[in-house]
Amino acid sequence: MNNWILIISCGLITFLTRFSMIALLKKEMFNDRIREVLSFVPSAIFPAIIFPAIFLDSSGDFQLENNPKIMAAIIAMLIGIISKNIIATIIAGLASYWFLIFVI
Amino acid sequence: MNNKFRVFLRGIFDVSPLMIPVVPFGLIFGVLSIDIGFSPIETMGMSLIVFGGASQIVLLQLFSGGASSLVIISSVGAVNSRHLLYGAVVSEHLSGLKLVWKIIISYFLVDQAFARSNEYFKNNEDKNKYFHLVGGGITCWVIWQTTTFLGIVLGALIPEKLGLSFAVPLTFLALLVNDFRKFINIIVIIISGLVATFGFNYIPYKAYVIVAGVTALITAAVLTNFKKNE
Numbered sequence: 001m002n003n004w005i006l007i008i009s010c011g012l013i014t015f016l017t018r019f020s021m022i023a024l025l026k027k028e029m030f031n032d033r034i035r036e037v038l039s040f041v042p043s044a045i046f047p048a049i050i051f052p053a054i055f056l057d058s059s060g061d062f063q064l065e066n067n068p069k070i071m072a073a074i075i076a077m078l079i080g081i082i083s084k085n086i087i088a089t090i091i092a093g094l095a096s097y098w099f100l101i102f103v104i
Numbered sequence: 105m106n107n108k109f110r111v112f113l114r115g116i117f118d119v120s121p122l123m124i125p126v127v128p129f130g131l132i133f134g135v136l137s138i139d140i141g142f143s144p145i146e147t148m149g150m151s152l153i154v155f156g157g158a159s160q161i162v163l164l165q166l167f168s169g170g171a172s173s174l175v176i177i178s179s180v181g182a183v184n185s186r187h188l189l190y191g192a193v194v195s196e197h198l199s200g201l202k203l204v205w206k207i208i209i210s211y212f213l214v215d216q217a218f219a220r221s222n223e224y225f226k227n228n229e230d231k232n233k234y235f236h237l238v239g240g241g242i243t244c245w246v247i248w249q250t251t252t253f254l255g256i257v258l259g260a261l262i263p264e265k266l267g268l269s270f271a272v273p274l275t276f277l278a279l280l281v282n283d284f285r286k287f288i289n290i291i292v293i294i295i296s297g298l299v300a301t302f303g304f305n306y307i308p309y310k311a312y313v314i315v316a317g318v319t320a321l322i323t324a325a326v327l328t329n330f331k332k333n334e
């Protein structure tokens with residue numbers, strides 16, 4: 001049951017962030033400056049999920065040697081920069097990861 | 105053909121190409137959620153109630169790391185703060201609508217639907233144009249629920265050796281592809297990543313996502329300010 005309370009709370013906060021601006025605000029309340037800074041939210045938040053998942057092991061210790069995730073992430077990033085394509089980036093990363101753990 | 109329905113179909117048509125990357129994302133979510141120990145019903149409930157890919161993955165990630173509910177909920181809030189921007193941008197096009205439509209549209213206001221409908225709204229002055237967002241949003245919804253379901257079913261068949269958990273950082277990395285070319289974004293990305301990685305064991309309550317996100321956002325505010333004053 002506890003899990004359901006957590007799920008519903010996360011649902012509520014997701015809905016409220018989407019709803020609040022549509023319902024309450026007029027466009028003028030968000031000046032260009034705030035808009036500009038908010039446009040950096042993905043760049044500011046997503047790496048906080050990406051980096052620990054690549055560089056740390058499941059117990060939170062640094063894992064810098066024998067870590068195929070680092071090389072696979074670099075390859076994915078390079079493919080992403082070249083292709084600007086989300087799906088190509090994911091496929092390149094997974095393919096190189098599997099290549100590193102199964103073939104080499 | 106009824107105009108509302110035509111705009112609705114246009115929304116489906118416009119958002120469809122953006123659904124391709126959502127398919128693996130939904131599958132990965134379903135597989136991981138079961139892997140972490142949520143029941144199939146809870147997993148499906150997350151996709152139905154939360155209906156936000158990034159939010160749901162953050163929920164899983166922190167839950168499996170043993171974070172408290174409060175930290176999970178506030179981290180989901182931090183991830184969602186980008187929706188404040190979307191809402192503020194589309195609100196001018198929706199100001200005449202009834203409350204019930206605003207509620208419906210808010211539920212469907214996901215990244216992909218926002219991106220396509222915002223373009224459509226800018227170029228069209230039709231009083232029914234909000235049906236574009238409804239069409240795009242429902243398309244995302246159907247794909248997300250279907251792939252979550254398939255992930256739950258397939259999860260049992262996928263061997264752990266495949267290391268699918270690596271798909272989580274990979275998916276978020278892929279969502280940033282357009283930001284790797286911009287100088288300020290690169291600095292912001294590196295700061296957020298370093299704070300989260302080095303703070304992972306030291307920031308209490310697993311609040312590293314929030315601490316790293318806020319630090320990086322402040323950096324973005326400072327750097328864009330410098331750029332303006334040059």
